Amino acid sequence: xDREQEKLQLKQHIIKYLNLLHVTPEEITDDMPMFREGLGLxxxxxIEMVVMMEREYGLKIxxxxxxxxxxxxxxxxxxxxxxxxxxxxxx
Amino acid sequence: xxxxxxTGIGIxxxxxxxxxxxxxxxxxxxxGLSSLEIFPTKYASLLPFxxxxxxxxxxxxxxxxxxxxxxxTTLLALHAFKQAVENCGLSASEIQLSETAFINxxxxxxxxxxxxxYQDANFRxxxxxxxxxxxxxxxxxxxxxxxxxxxICNTFNTACSSSANAIMYGARLIQxxxxxxxxxxxxxxxxxxxxxxxxxxGILSSAPCRPFDNARSGLNLGEGAAFxxxxxxxxxxxxxxYAYVSGWANSNDAFHPSxxxxxxxxxxxxxxxxxxxxxISPKEISFINTHGTATENNDxxxxxxxxxxxxxxxxxxxxxxxxxxxxxxAGAVEAVFCLLNLIHDEVYASLNFDxxxxxxxxxxxxxxxxxxxxxVMSNSFGFxxxxxxxIFSKGQKAQ
Amino acid sequence: MFYIHQSSCISHQPTFTxxxxxxxxxxxxxxxxxxxxxxxxxxxxQLRRMGRALRMGVGTGITLLEKHKADGIxxxxxxxxxxDSITFLNxxxxxxxxxxxxxxxxxSTFNAIAGLLGMITHNTGYNATHVHRGLAFENxxxxxxxxxxxxxxxxxxxxxxDEISVRNYRMEAMAGWYKKEPISNTELYAxxxxxxxxxxxxxxxxxxxxxxxxxxxxxxxKLLHTADENLVANQFAEFVRDREIDLLLSGESGDSRFxxxxxxxxxxxxxxxxxxxxxxFTGEFQTASALAxxxxxxxxxxxxxxxxxxxxxxxKTAFNRIAxxxxxxxxxxxxxxxxxx
Numbered sequence: 001x002d003r004e005q006e007k008l009q010l011k012q013h014i015i016k017y018l019n020l021l022h023v024t025p026e027e028i029t030d031d032m033p034m035f036r037e038g039l040g041l042x043x044x045x046x047i048e049m050v051v052m053m054e055r056e057y058g059l060k061i062x063x064x065x066x067x068x069x070x071x072x073x074x075x076x077x078x079x080x081x082x083x084x085x086x087x088x089x090x091x
Numbered sequence: 092x093x094x095x096x097x098t099g100i101g102i103x104x105x106x107x108x109x110x111x112x113x114x115x116x117x118x119x120x121x122x123g124l125s126s127l128e129i130f131p132t133k134y135a136s137l138l139p140f141x142x143x144x145x146x147x148x149x150x151x152x153x154x155x156x157x158x159x160x161x162x163x164t165t166l167l168a169l170h171a172f173k174q175a176v177e178n179c180g181l182s183a184s185e186i187q188l189s190e191t192a193f194i195n196x197x198x199x200x201x202x203x204x205x206x207x208x209y210q211d212a213n214f215r216x217x218x219x220x221x222x223x224x225x226x227x228x229x230x231x232x233x234x235x236x237x238x239x240x241x242x243i244c245n246t247f248n249t250a251c252s253s254s255a256n257a258i259m260y261g262a263r264l265i266q267x268x269x270x271x272x273x274x275x276x277x278x279x280x281x282x283x284x285x286x287x288x289x290x291x292x293g294i295l296s297s298a299p300c301r302p303f304d305n306a307r308s309g310l311n312l313g314e315g316a317a318f319x320x321x322x323x324x325x326x327x328x329x330x331x332x333y334a335y336v337s338g339w340a341n342s343n344d345a346f347h348p349s350x351x352x353x354x355x356x357x358x359x360x361x362x363x364x365x366x367x368x369x370x371i372s373p374k375e376i377s378f379i380n381t382h383g384t385a386t387e388n389n390d391x392x393x394x395x396x397x398x399x400x401x402x403x404x405x406x407x408x409x410x411x412x413x414x415x416x417x418x419x420x421a422g423a424v425e426a427v428f429c430l431l432n433l434i435h436d437e438v439y440a441s442l443n444f445d446x447x448x449x450x451x452x453x454x455x456x457x458x459x460x461x462x463x464x465x466x467v468m469s470n471s472f473g474f475x476x477x478x479x480x481x482i483f484s485k486g487q488k489a490q
Numbered sequence: 491m492f493y494i495h496q497s498s499c500i501s502h503q504p505t506f507t508x509x510x511x512x513x514x515x516x517x518x519x520x521x522x523x524x525x526x527x528x529x530x531x532x533x534x535x536q537l538r539r540m541g542r543a544l545r546m547g548v549g550t551g552i553t554l555l556e557k558h559k560a561d562g563i564x565x566x567x568x569x570x571x572x573x574d575s576i577t578f579l580n581x582x583x584x585x586x587x588x589x590x591x592x593x594x595x596x597x598s599t600f601n602a603i604a605g606l607l608g609m610i611t612h613n614t615g616y617n618a619t620h621v622h623r624g625l626a627f628e629n630x631x632x633x634x635x636x637x638x639x640x641x642x643x644x645x646x647x648x649x650x651x652d653e654i655s656v657r658n659y660r661m662e663a664m665a666g667w668y669k670k671e672p673i674s675n676t677e678l679y680a681x682x683x684x685x686x687x688x689x690x691x692x693x694x695x696x697x698x699x700x701x702x703x704x705x706x707x708x709x710x711x712k713l714l715h716t717a718d719e720n721l722v723a724n725q726f727a728e729f730v731r732d733r734e735i736d737l738l739l740s741g742e743s744g745d746s747r748f749x750x751x752x753x754x755x756x757x758x759x760x761x762x763x764x765x766x767x768x769x770x771f772t773g774e775f776q777t778a779s780a781l782a783x784x785x786x787x788x789x790x791x792x793x794x795x796x797x798x799x800x801x802x803x804x805x806k807t808a809f810n811r812i813a814x815x816x817x818x819x820x821x822x823x824x825x826x827x828x829x830x831x
Contacts, residue, residue: 288596291590
């Protein structure tokens, strides 16, 4: 899977976990903020996305304060996923 | 106008199954938080809980409950209800009069049986004995039927303010002349449903909770039940009045399903309106039994709201440091603790406090002390932005 | 008690927009599911998280709160978002109490409907949720009556809502509350077996103590906890005594066990009084009496009794005073008196 496909899949996971019935993957741009003015998500959504990272990617976000940074937008999440994979591979 | 007198008290918490045992533990600053010994969950030894160390079997024997389908929440409620009506000296026929109301608040109800419910809801071909017991009113209806209560019965669920609202409703039923007396309170028991629910929100502390401390890291769940007998003062002739319910209010924070707003608008409105109903000024409040769950969000916003209402915040504490958060029962259980403050002119230490919250700097009472207590405020806030404040005022001995 | 100004209803019949009570909608597999509208006035960010009960409750509630600001919100629901509760419960077991997603937990809080209505419309007033099974809505009516005495001039949103949840239906059916044999809602009252047809819906009202611009008045209310048929009959006779009742709206559910209560109450009204029923289009559920109140308001305004509701035509030429009797599971009873203004 190339990077674009990975991104699409991530967007699909977000839509599924948060039940964003009114949003298509195309509408979520890579640098759109997830919270407040961007996609308009809130603190409960951020917990949903932490669980999504764990169930779909096997990656844990232990400190909730890191969560907001990691979950800021698609780019930051992709970076977290790629770094997490690299770490898993090197172990 | 005739006041609303409190003439009966019943309670069961992790601190004990009588009013006396609860008072002793509070005086000694003893915590009722521990690992779980009875309730089975993955978190039994990982998190502290306020568990009542009496099994369902033992409770059933003590209370002579032989019918099928009776849940732990109902058993705890029945224990406290029975104690309250006995303490008040209410006869069976008085309880059965249409002028006696029974109002219960609970948020777990029969869902304490998460595993049985899971089986019944998904797999079983013929149901278990609990099919009609999983909802909230099953608790109320069992007691209603057992005592043959014919007056107004109701069950409230406004999450963690449920039984505070049950007390308020009972007081208003009397004030509006619908009934002469009301048995009011609530019950909740530990449940996988709530343990995992609060855990999924990341607000359960792995250490005993530290209300109003800057380093607080969440709440502990507990279980308990408490009921009060409320009577129109004019009808109370030959028994002591423990205290009066003098103020009450409910408002909505209208901000978020599970967190309080930055300026604590809902709590502010509830406290202020309760003072108006009681017709007293903020400085007449001697002591506040706060909601004080020890979550990051609650304690700071509640502090801000108290500062908005009082300026100089009176002495306050959170008894959730003693027994954890008993959810729907919390309002009633904490009302009983307020009555102890009033009856004995004493206040109890808030446990595990070290450093005040940076933004507000409020310091709770950290040692047991004697002081004149005239009016006590009790706060209970719940999910859905639900905010309730009650005010209890000093009672009088029998003439 | 109080005056009713506006109302909104979602049920098995078209009642939300373009009300049609004349043409009876058939039951579907022994159930009477509600016709859900497109919820154009619920913010999408909230709608995505809502189960049926929340959608129906918030959808009907917002419709009224958009028309008029209220001083508080009082909701009756016996089960709240029960489907969400069981979804969360299943997650607990399926993931062995591991890391779980909180949405279903937060949404399944029984007071989520009243809470969300407060949140979305920035309503910081009184906010209550009554959950006392078959008398939850009656307690809401009692509560708001007291509020209006305490705060004359205020306006409140009140209502009742419950959903048919797949898994809760399973349990209630096992407990014997629903018909086992296939049956159509057109034959409900001829049935001689135990059980009713499950229904769901929401009915909301804006109420005050001001008669001006009101469409109906709840004139009296009584709640009763008993299984004693004689006590119910006597109390109901007392309730309607010296009152000119044009219509008795009966909560008869087709459950053979409770028919005798309804029969006794029918005997308490004069032979001129018409008798009508509604559970064949609302179905049986704990807060169905909220829908019955909505139906009463509709009847007072429209003065036509849909053919399929009539049990006895009576001899009245107009409906100005309606008595309602409802019985939930044989132990919770309520009487309401609804009058034209």
